[in-house]
Amino acid sequence: MRTVPARMAKARKVLVDSLRLVVEGGVSGKGLARYGGVGGAGGDVWLLADSSASLRHIKAKYPKLTFIAEAGHHSSFSSIKGKKGSDIILKVPVGITITTNENQLLGELYAPKQRLRVAVGGLGGTIDSGFIQNRAQQRQFIHLSLKLIADVGLIGFPNAGKSTLLSRLSTARPRIAQYPFTTLRPQFGVIMYPTYTQISVADLPGLIEGAHRNRGMGHKFLKHVQRTKLLLFVVDVHGFQLSYKTPFRNAFETVQLLTKELELYDECLLNKPVILVINKLDLPGSKARCEELVQQLQHVQDCFPELPVDLRPTQPMHFENIVAVEALTGHGLEDLKMHILNAWQRQMEQERLQRHEAYNNEQ
Numbered sequence: 165m166r167t168v169p170a171r172m173a174k175a176r177k178v179l180v181d182s183l184r185l186v187v188e189g190g191v192s193g194k195g196l197a198r199y200g201g202v203g204g205a206g207g208d209v210w211l212l213a214d215s216s217a218s219l220r221h222i223k224a225k226y227p228k229l230t231f232i233a234e235a236g237h238h239s240s241f242s243s244i245k246g247k248k249g250s251d252i253i254l255k256v257p258v259g260i261t262i263t264t265n266e267n268q269l270l271g272e273l274y275a276p277k278q279r280l281r282v283a284v285g286g287l288g289g290t291i292d293s294g295f296i297q298n299r300a301q302q303r304q305f306i307h308l309s310l311k312l313i314a315d316v317g318l319i320g321f322p323n324a325g326k327s328t329l330l331s332r333l334s335t336a337r338p339r340i341a342q343y344p345f346t347t348l349r350p351q352f353g354v355i356m357y358p359t360y361t362q363i364s365v366a367d368l369p370g371l372i373e374g375a376h377r378n379r380g381m382g383h384k385f386l387k388h389v390q391r392t393k394l395l396l397f398v399v400d401v402h403g404f405q406l407s408y409k410t411p412f413r414n415a416f417e418t419v420q421l422l423t424k425e426l427e428l429y430d431e432c433l434l435n436k437p438v439i440l441v442i443n444k445l446d447l448p449g450s451k452a453r454c455e456e457l458v459q460q461l462q463h464v465q466d467c468f469p470e471l472p473v474d475l476r477p478t479q480p481m482h483f484e485n486i487v488a489v490e491a492l493t494g495h496g497l498e499d500l501k502m503h504i505l506n507a508w509q510r511q512m513e514q515e516r517l518q519r520h521e522a523y524n525n526e527q
């Protein structure tokens with residue numbers, strides 16, 4: 165079995181969830197002055213969302229990560245209007261956000277077959293441009309960043325039982341083991357309800373204390389949280405210790421540390437509804453610990469000042485529900501599923517109202 169640092173290093177390596185590309189439209193063709201012929205425009209570069217594509221594959225297939233579309237054809241006697249250069253259509257995974265080098269948003273591809281033009285070819289040489297070849301209109305660096313699209317995000321320190329929970333709630337079958345960092349990349353599952361509602365869940369592993377200082381896998385996976393409607397904090401009622409070199413954190417401290425990591429990553433995440441899942445209730449001594457945790461959370465304003473400053477978020481998290489479970493045996497999960505459904509429905513309704521309000525304001 166690999167050591168914790170070796171597993172973390174592997175996790176960093178196996179995952180390709182962002183890429184930087186150079187994209188450039190093709191040069192245009194020359195016009196033909198004598199006959200007023202127009203040169204063909206240069207080809208464009210497009211990104212096309214496709215479920216079978218992956219960033220890892222793009223990186224392997226095009227190591228230079230440079231995409232220059234074909235030049236437009238010159239105008240000639242036989243072809244007065246030069247042909248447009250071929251476009252490049254690069255298949256990218258669904259859920260990609262595209263930004264410029266200056267971090268300006270160019271677009272997002274949420275669904276298969278959505279496309280975005282990221283570089284435009286030069287305009288064909290005409291009388292206005294003196295029939296010359298025009299350079300591509302754009303050559304730019306673009307960043308592709310993959311964000312999963314899931315309704316629910318599982319957040320918790322290693323070993324808390326996220327994968328066990330995911331495998332119990334959904335059809336996903338992630339690896340489960342006794343050591344931290346078993347899961348090295350986000351895992352997906354879907355909860356099926358008898359009413360045919362389906363709610364997708366993503367296990368976002370690798371968060372540890374100090375992730376904001378880039379410890380462990382840092383905040384690498386937290387970007388996926390941004391698109392979820394609901395978060396589940398999963399904590400081991402018996403607390404967590406990464407290794408003998410790091411301090412032991414009890415369940416209450418774990419909750420605060422998770423809140424703090426979210427807050428440091430993006431304060432907007434704190435506006436999402438969060439359900440607290442207290443796990444491993446089957447182990448001896450759990451009941452008393454669980455009651456203590458619930459007490460502490462109910463009187464969080466009293467317990468808060470006692471926490472060391474470096475464990476304390478600005479504000480304690482307000483939980484929609486607190487649910488105690490045994491992910492291993494499945495005990496408590498039916499309750500949890502209902503809470504997830506209710507919170508998800510409330511959130512959907514709220515988003516619908518917000519869209520409605522925004523629409524009305526625009527009119």
Ligand SMILES: Nc1nc2c(ncn2[C@@H]2O[C@H](COP(=O)(O)OP(=O)(O)OP(=O)(O)O)[C@@H](O)[C@H]2O)c(=O)[nH]1
Pocket residue numbers: 320321322323324325326327328329339340341342343344345346347348369370443444445446447489490491492493
């Ligand atoms: N006793 C008990 N053990 C549990 C429970 N849930 C999970 N475990 C055990 O806890 C260990 C870690 O579980 P995982 O589901 O792999 O935890 P994880 O949060 O996915 O961990 P990482 O992938 O390393 O981040 C495994 O040995 C599980 O069998 C539970 O409800 N009770």
Ligand SMILES: [Mg+2]
Pocket residue numbers: 326327328338339340346347369
């Ligand atoms: Mg796991």
